[in-house]
Amino acid sequence: MSKSNFTRRGLLKTGAVAGAGLAVPTVFDGSVWAGSHSGYRNAPQGDTVTFGFNVPQSGPYADEGADELRAYKLAVEHLNGEGDGGCLSTFSSQALNGAGVLGKKVAYVTGDTQTKSDAARASAKSMIEKDGAIMITGGSSSGVAIAVQGLCQEAGVVFMAGLTHSNDTTGKDKKANGFRHFFNGYMSGAALAPVLKGAYGSDRRAYHLTADYTWGWTQQESIQAATEAVGWQTVNNVLTPLATTDFSSYIAPVLNSGADVLVLNHYGGNMVNSLTNAVQFGLRDKMVNGKQFEIVVPLYSELMAKGAGANIEGVYGSTNWSWTLQDAGTKAFVKSFGTKYGFPPSNAAQTVYAQTLLYADAAERAGTFNPCGIAEALEDFNFDGLGNGPTFYRGSDHQCFKDVLVMQGKTDPANEYDALEIVEVTPRAQVEYAVDHPMFAGGDLGSCNPGA
Amino acid sequence: MLGLDKKNSALLLIVIALTVFAPFLMNPFPQSSGLAQFNAGYPDLMQRFVIFGIFAIGFNILFGLTGYLSFGHAAFLGVGSYAAVWMFKLLSMNIVPAIVLSVIVAGLFSLLIGFISLRRSGIYFSILTLAFAQMSFALAYSVLTPLTNGETGLQVYNDDPQILLGNGPTVTHLFGFEMNSTSTLALGDWAFQFNMGYYVSAVMMVLAFYLSMRIFNSPFGLMLRAIKTNQTRLNYTGVSTRPYTLAAFVISGMYAGLAGGLMASMDPLAGAERMQWTASGEVVLMVILGGAGTLIGPILGAGFIKYFENIFSKINENVLHGWFAALPDGLENAIVWVLHFFVGKGWHLTLGLLFMLIVIFLPGGLVEGGQRIGRLFKRKKSGDDASNTKPAE
Numbered sequence: 001m002s003k004s005n006f007t008r009r010g011l012l013k014t015g016a017v018a019g020a021g022l023a024v025p026t027v028f029d030g031s032v033w034a035g036s037h038s039g040y041r042n043a044p045q046g047d048t049v050t051f052g053f054n055v056p057q058s059g060p061y062a063d064e065g066a067d068e069l070r071a072y073k074l075a076v077e078h079l080n081g082e083g084d085g086g087c088l089s090t091f092s093s094q095a096l097n098g099a100g101v102l103g104k105k106v107a108y109v110t111g112d113t114q115t116k117s118d119a120a121r122a123s124a125k126s127m128i129e130k131d132g133a134i135m136i137t138g139g140s141s142s143g144v145a146i147a148v149q150g151l152c153q154e155a156g157v158v159f160m161a162g163l164t165h166s167n168d169t170t171g172k173d174k175k176a177n178g179f180r181h182f183f184n185g186y187m188s189g190a191a192l193a194p195v196l197k198g199a200y201g202s203d204r205r206a207y208h209l210t211a212d213y214t215w216g217w218t219q220q221e222s223i224q225a226a227t228e229a230v231g232w233q234t235v236n237n238v239l240t241p242l243a244t245t246d247f248s249s250y251i252a253p254v255l256n257s258g259a260d261v262l263v264l265n266h267y268g269g270n271m272v273n274s275l276t277n278a279v280q281f282g283l284r285d286k287m288v289n290g291k292q293f294e295i296v297v298p299l300y301s302e303l304m305a306k307g308a309g310a311n312i313e314g315v316y317g318s319t320n321w322s323w324t325l326q327d328a329g330t331k332a333f334v335k336s337f338g339t340k341y342g343f344p345p346s347n348a349a350q351t352v353y354a355q356t357l358l359y360a361d362a363a364e365r366a367g368t369f370n371p372c373g374i375a376e377a378l379e380d381f382n383f384d385g386l387g388n389g390p391t392f393y394r395g396s397d398h399q400c401f402k403d404v405l406v407m408q409g410k411t412d413p414a415n416e417y418d419a420l421e422i423v424e425v426t427p428r429a430q431v432e433y434a435v436d437h438p439m440f441a442g443g444d445l446g447s448c449n450p451g452a
Numbered sequence: 453m454l455g456l457d458k459k460n461s462a463l464l465l466i467v468i469a470l471t472v473f474a475p476f477l478m479n480p481f482p483q484s485s486g487l488a489q490f491n492a493g494y495p496d497l498m499q500r501f502v503i504f505g506i507f508a509i510g511f512n513i514l515f516g517l518t519g520y521l522s523f524g525h526a527a528f529l530g531v532g533s534y535a536a537v538w539m540f541k542l543l544s545m546n547i548v549p550a551i552v553l554s555v556i557v558a559g560l561f562s563l564l565i566g567f568i569s570l571r572r573s574g575i576y577f578s579i580l581t582l583a584f585a586q587m588s589f590a591l592a593y594s595v596l597t598p599l600t601n602g603e604t605g606l607q608v609y610n611d612d613p614q615i616l617l618g619n620g621p622t623v624t625h626l627f628g629f630e631m632n633s634t635s636t637l638a639l640g641d642w643a644f645q646f647n648m649g650y651y652v653s654a655v656m657m658v659l660a661f662y663l664s665m666r667i668f669n670s671p672f673g674l675m676l677r678a679i680k681t682n683q684t685r686l687n688y689t690g691v692s693t694r695p696y697t698l699a700a701f702v703i704s705g706m707y708a709g710l711a712g713g714l715m716a717s718m719d720p721l722a723g724a725e726r727m728q729w730t731a732s733g734e735v736v737l738m739v740i741l742g743g744a745g746t747l748i749g750p751i752l753g754a755g756f757i758k759y760f761e762n763i764f765s766k767i768n769e770n771v772l773h774g775w776f777a778a779l780p781d782g783l784e785n786a787i788v789w790v791l792h793f794f795v796g797k798g799w800h801l802t803l804g805l806l807f808m809l810i811v812i813f814l815p816g817g818l819v820e821g822g823q824r825i826g827r828l829f830k831r832k833k834s835g836d837d838a839s840n841t842k843p844a845e
Contacts, residue, residue: 057796057797058797109766110766110768111765111766112765112796112797116723116725117603117604117605117721117723117725118605118721118723118725118726119725121719121721122496122500122762123766125496125719126494126496126497126762126766129494129495129496129634129645130491130494130496130497142604143603143604143605146604147604147605147607147721147723150607150721151719151721154623154632155632168604172609173609212593212594212597212602212603213602213603213604214602214603214604239594241590241593241594242603442611444609444610444611446610
């Protein structure tokens with residue numbers, strides 16, 4: 001082995017050389033340092049533009065994540081002029097023509113959020129820093145969506161929220177770089193309460209089981225407020241951890257609580273399990289206070305209905321959209337999704353498809369991918385033809401306003417995808433609220449951040 | 453140099469060189485080539501490498517030296533993160549108070565848990581630490597929501613007090629140097645990213661590494677090794693081992709707190725998941741994979757696991773189809789079908805297989821692998837030199 005001595009002189013010499021080596025980059029002029037001249041972060045270089053699809057591929061919301069990913073891929077095909085073009089022809093803004101966005105072909109990267117805020121942020125960061133994604137979209141858990149939205153605001157890219165139903169996403173956690181097409185807990189409450197009153201009367205006692213995070217909390221608050229406004233009482237609200245798979249211990253106390261309605265503020269795999277547990281405990285066959293015991297699931301999805309099977313028969317809930325709608329946008333989307341995958345899309349798929357198209361359209365109209373330009377194009381934008389009827393993207397909180405569907409589990413579904421039927425299409429006016437509504441107060445949109 | 457012998461000085465210089473040149477070393481493939489997928493030289497991942505390196509170095513001081521296997525170290529990391537984010541919320545976005553407080557809080561917390569858990573050894577100790585960590589997770593996840601913001605994760609809002617903020621930066625910074633500021637050096641088809649946050653974390657890791665070297669070579673370190681070898685004998689000779697194990701436990705807890713504080717400094721959000729038992733298990737894997745009881749092993753293990761987690765998990769079926777597009781369709785689909793179990797969300801499977809292989813064939817971890825390769829070359833050079841190699845530590 002060679003003998004080496006660490007002398008002070010030797011160390012100083014080495015240090016000086018290393019220091020000089022490190023300083024070398026600073027003598028290059030600006031042209032070597034990429035991205036310093038575009039004015040915004042991750043400005044697309046070359047002939048492609050990269051979107052980042054950040055969805056849960058594992059965890060309780062994995063089914064929703066998989067369906068979102070299908071819709072994203074479909075949207076990219078349509079933007080690049082492949083397939084049948086889907087909603088491009090029905091969209092009221094005709095800026096997109098299937099030749100990519102601003103002349104650039106759309107490429108994408110995907111990531112797994114694991115339904116965890118930390119993992120989701122790591123995944124989004126790698127998309128932004130490594131893959132140069134200009135826009136991040138996805139979600140399925142509001143906690144994750146809020147965490148990623150915050151990250152995108154700091155990093156200076158646009159976040160197009162996917163499935164996130166918490167009031168906070170466009171309420172106290174709203175961000176100037178974040179946009180939501182999906183509806184929220186308040187809208188569910190406003191749409192459901194009148195229907196529930198009509199079906200079950202105004203003298204009911206509700207027991208809430210609530211997923212223990214931002215979405216559960218705000219939805220529960222919204223449903224409680226809306227049902228109490230029509231005369232119901234709230235017996236109890238029990239918070240359940242998101243990772244729970246067996247809800248028996250939460251269901252048993254419901255029987256002795258004197259409640260006659262169980263409200264399940266659960267989603268995805270959680271809701272499938274809690275509803276199945278509740279039905280197994282025979283809750284729906286009980287008579288309490290002289291009334292039939294009922295179950296309500298405020299936020300429904302086709303995938304949950306499929307997972308819960310016959311248990312959802314007659315159960316009321318709300319959705320953002322349904323593939324059984326008959327407008328031109330819905331028909332076009334359902335047709336191309338069905339042709340590609342062989343089954344109808346869920347409302348998670350529809351919202352992310354719409355979000356991707358809305359982003360692309362905004363970039364096309366703004367003539368830039370700069371987040372500030374996109375924001376300007378999306379704020380107070382009125383559009384139609386994406387399946388939800390006339391829709392308004394409110395500029396003051398970046399929330400979309402449109403009709404909300406009240407759904408009920410079908411008694412004899414023709415097939416597993418047809419398990420829900422539309423009870424009422426609640427008009428947009430009934431679910432609108434002021435920006436400073438108490439349930440949404442406390443946030444600060446801030447100003448758009450282009451990142452560079 | 454600096455109170456280290458020649459061999460350890462060389463090791464320290466190697467670690468310094470690796471961390472300084474990481475932006476180049478991690479980015480070997482040109483951006484337009486298909487292999488760019490395997491580049492790891494972007495700020496977030498490099499930060500993770502060194503931060504989890506610190507975490508693993510600290511864990512190794514407890515596990516590698518005393519043999520006490522803690523399954524609850526993620527709790528200290530999580531506590532450190534929460535402490536740091538609270539500093540951001542209350543004071544300003546400067547990372548110094550945040551990191552100081554996170555180390556202190558994690559130290560106190562580990563003192564409490566260590567004091568109780570170290571009354572037992574072996575599997576009972578492991579189970580106790582696991583129980584405490586899961587308790588902390590459950591507390592952070594729901595019971596202490598006002599303090600931790602539950603599942604959403606603690607983050608900084610515009611309306612937080614931040615009494616020292618003034619006109620200072622609203623992103624995390626070290627006396628004005630913003631953690632997320634990155635300069636990109638474009639050389640031909642390569643783009644090397646130099647990130648302030650990474651270099652701050654890297655300096656911390658080098659310091660942490662140096663400290664762990666000094667601990668390994670100190671009389672205190674020798675005592676810890678004696679505990680690992682035969683604790684009963686020490687007790688019979690009249691040495692009380694608990695102060696030593698407790699000190700090791702608290703030191704490694706403070707390392708975890710430092711890692712947690714740095715994580716929050718790079719990205720000011722603290723989620724409860726980083727306290728979950730899977731996170732505690734991860735650091736055990738890192739240390740064993742790299743080589744428990746060796747100096748550089750934990751850093752290698754941390755890098756190895758984080759690389760798999762972030763790079764392999766992003767290879768999806770489309771990427772696979774891209775790689776094998778040249779093959780006939782049937783064959784291509786068959787290969788992709790087989791491989792897709794091992795990449796993307798199946799990266800755990802690949803990691804598990806590699807972990808099995810390493811534990812079976814290289815019980816000393818990656819460090820032993822390196823030593824074997826080293827011996828192979830030495831034997832070729834000068835026949836009988838192999839007999840007097842000392843195990844590197």
